[in-house]
Amino acid sequence: MNRKSIAYTGISLCSAFILVTFMLVVTSSKIWLTAFEVITMISGVFMVLLILFLPSSENEVTKPYRIVSVVFVTGNMILTNVTHFVNLAVTEKLIKSGINIPDYFQIGKWPSIEMAIDYLAWGMFMGLAFLASFMFIPKEKGYKNLKYTLLICGILCVSGFLGAMINENLWYLAPMGYGVGTIVICIELLVIEKISKDSIMTIKSS
Incomplete structure (x- = not known):
């Protein structure tokens, strides 16, 4: 797996996530809920790979930020998969069997224990992973768009997490940060790869 395949996977996965989320909101169907749970769990794993494949500065000062980013995105993956697996394998089965599960134990309800964990994962943990990534991306001109997209994504995620406590x-x-923002990040990775490839071809031909 290389950076290019990661980028295409990310665009496809995020597009599918947005479509499934839209269908879930419109229909409230259990089928779309199951698809939402599965795609969200896969997305948690994908985000770890995305962070690992981001270009990194050779400056020693920035290396701790890469470690911090990996720690937070791994935390996001763990919390996401635990929360959505519990909802898929336990909560939904209990509801289907006729047991009355309180709203505060269900995904999609607020306030809810499961949603609070999910918000922590995708809001705070993913946001901090993006912000730490902003710190280790090279400062060279070719990486500027990617660098500041990560910053914006991080701010949006953390703002959403903190904002949920108010409204x-x-x-x-x-x-907007971890969904739409990830698509933008993946597109920018493809642009960086193309520029890098073109530069290598220019050097070889000269």
Whole structure:
């Protein structure tokens, strides 16, 4: 797996996530809920790979930020998969069997224990992973767009997390960061790869 395949995977996965989320909101169907749970768990794993494949500065000062970013994105993956697996394998099965599960134990309800963990994962942990990534991306001109996109994504995620404590609607800042923002990050990775490839071809031909 290389940076190019990671980027294409990210664009496809995020596009599928946005589509499934839209269908879930419109239909409230259990089928779309299951698809949402599965894609979200896969996305948690993907975000770890995305962070690992981001270009990194050779400056020794920035190396700790890469470690911090990996720690936070791994935390996001763990919390995400635990939360959505519990909802898929336990909560939904209990509801289907006729057991009355309180709203505060369900995904999609707020306030809810499962949603609070999910918000912590994708809001705070993913946001901090993006912000730490901003710190280790090279400062050279070719990486500038990627660097500041990561900063914006981080701010949106953390703002959504903190905002949810005040008004649930403010949470939707976060999906702009980790959803739409990730598509932008992947596109910028493809641009960087193309520029890098063109530079190598120019050097070889000269």
